[in-house]
Amino acid sequence: MSRISPEKMRSLLKVYFIAGSTNCLQDPVTVLEAAIRGGITIFQYREKGEGSLCDLEEQKLGKRLRKICKENDIPFIVNDDIELALELDADGVHIGQEDEDAAQVRRKIGDRILGVSVHNLEEAEKAKQAGADYFGVGPVFPTATKTDTRAVQGAAMIEELKDFGVPIVGIGGINADNAELVMTAGADGVSVITAISQAEDVKEAAARLRDKIQGGKI
Template identity: 30%
Template structure:
């Protein structure tokens, strides 16, 4: 089980060719893809997931499925990432088994602690910075984020408003890694942006 350092969350509406964008992002250093296409039914999502799984197969990148563990099990994905109010982690663990990764979306210290107590392998904590995805949600800010990370016993991926220009701030605040959408998926050169972010993460890991 390998906890992601650079997790790309999909939104196929932001790119003309999702699989090509994913291939470029993985080439640039993305080590996990989170397939989150809420408007697709299970058969369509399963088909897309299998296509992505085949796309990233030559690499060491992992595929996680958002919210739907049965789809993850059906295609042999590395794991799932559950929404804040999603399925209980013990139930998902029973379905997927001990070797699959289970993450949880969290937005405050209480929900983060609960997620780890339930057995989450990692969480995303958001939004760190202001974000176009949720413009009306106040950001946590670096000080609050850092304080939460210090009070948690598990890997935390920073999410929300992160770009190649501010990823170092998230890592300095204690993030295990980064999760993002727009910082890569809607860029003209996904590989280059992924490489810049991945390099920043590796710098802090090695430092």
């Protein structure tokens, strides 16, 4: 397996859906299947928060979600947990600044996709040198999903990093109503959790977001 090209990565980042059992109003399997029908382009398994699954239960759900992604040719990314990603034969991992060093993660996962959350130019340069395939940049807007104290950045950091040579996905508080702002700032796609996972009609929510993305990219 060879490293993914930046051009291919940019196409995959368009509608980046992130979810775990704690985020979904319905069965996560049902939600993912509907989101895929609505047009998501990549999926991240993020099993975190109060009441989240652990150990074998987390792995069991991960296997089910991984199978759905594989059947639909949707890249399957695991949040933070490198060992779980390898156990599930994930297509890649996404790490934050508080997680394992990006260069060490790259060595462990080989040519799988490596996404890194960055919040400033120094973090971005370090992640680029470590072999990040894409940056997660944000939080762009206020979000209740993550409990860290990162300041909301708006689209400013996306604008600073858009010519860095690494594909960018906007993170934090994004929905169909503000997605175009993220894209016009220079992002290659948007990542969402609740905008899809807690929608009454998951397929429609994913489709609406994809329509906005396609309309917002200049």
